[in-house]
Amino acid sequence: DIQMTQSPSSLSASVGDRVTITCRASQYLTKYLNWYQQKPGKAPELLIYSASSLQSGVPSRFSGSGSGTDFTLTISSLQPEDFATYYCQQSYSLPSTFGQGTKLEIK
Amino acid sequence: EVQLVQSGAEVKKPGESLKISCQGSAYRFTKNWIGWVRQMPGKGLEWMGIINPGDSDTRYSPSFQGQVTISVDKSISTAYLQWRSLKASDTAMYYCTRRAEDITTWTIDYWGQGTLVTVSS
Numbered sequence: 001d002i003q004m005t006q007s008p009s010s011l012s013a014s015v016g017d018r019v020t021i022t023c024r025a026s027q028y029l030t031k032y033l034n035w036y037q038q039k040p041g042k043a044p045e046l047l048i049y050s051a052s053s054l055q056s057g058v059p060s061r062f063s064g065s066g067s068g069t070d071f072t073l074t075i076s077s078l079q080p081e082d083f084a085t086y087y088c089q090q091s092y093s094l095p096s097t098f099g100q101g102t103k104l105e106i107k
Numbered sequence: 108e109v110q111l112v113q114s115g116a117e118v119k120k121p122g123e124s125l126k127i128s129c130q131g132s133a134y135r136f137t138k139n140w141i142g143w144v145r146q147m148p149g150k151g152l153e154w155m156g157i158i159n160p161g162d163s164d165t166r167y168s169p170s171f172q173g174q175v176t177i178s179v180d181k182s183i184s185t186a187y188l189q190w191r192s193l194k195a196s197d198t199a200m201y202y203c204t205r206r207a208e209d210i211t212t213w214t215i216d217y218w219g220q221g222t223l224v225t226v227s228s
Contacts, residue, residue: 001168044202049214087151087152091213094166101151
């Protein structure tokens with residue numbers, strides 16, 4: 001299985017801050033890396049697919065970059081509704097695997 | 108609007124069997140694979156397996172192979188996740204998911220609302 005490692009595991013930030021979360025894969029993924037947001041008590045939602053494509057309806061303050069084994073999710077200016085847990089997922093091969101999650105908390 | 112609607116919460120005893128469901132609507136059900144993801148209390152997401160509703164081709168994560176069974180009834184646009192003998196460690200939220208239409212990737216574009224399974228004596 002491909003192992004996905006996210007960092008940091010948790011992060012405290014303020015409204016308006018720029019935030020970056022990274023995800024590293026144990027094998028080459030080309031561009032097949034996705035990012036999901038999960039709020040407490042809710043199902044995850046797709047934010048970014050294929051490393052850098054913004055899912056329909058997702059605010060443009062979210063962006064993704066990277067290829068191969070190293071990927072980044074950036075939130076350009078944090079809004080109150082962005083405080084949540086973020087997961088990366090490799091969609092290159094089965095079994096698909098997720099990172100352990102990054103919990104973004106209000107400072 | 109595409110929806111995946113899951114069956115309600117379950118409370119079971121160790122050793123009991125269980126089958127939970129996920130019904131898709133507002134799209135052609137046989138066009139997109141349906142998968143299942145586990146989230147244990149306070150923990151992250153674990154990919155369990157996936158089924159093609161068109162031909163019932165099923166793939167499992169090695170971690171879940173032999174522990175659960177994924178099936179589908181395409182006549183009623185419903186996928187299932189089944190246990191023969193539950194354990195306390197099966198206590199979790201289970202999400203059904205839809206594979207995005209781009210068949211070059213295993214991206215999840217829609218999620219069900221989740222089914223909470225509690226196994227306790």
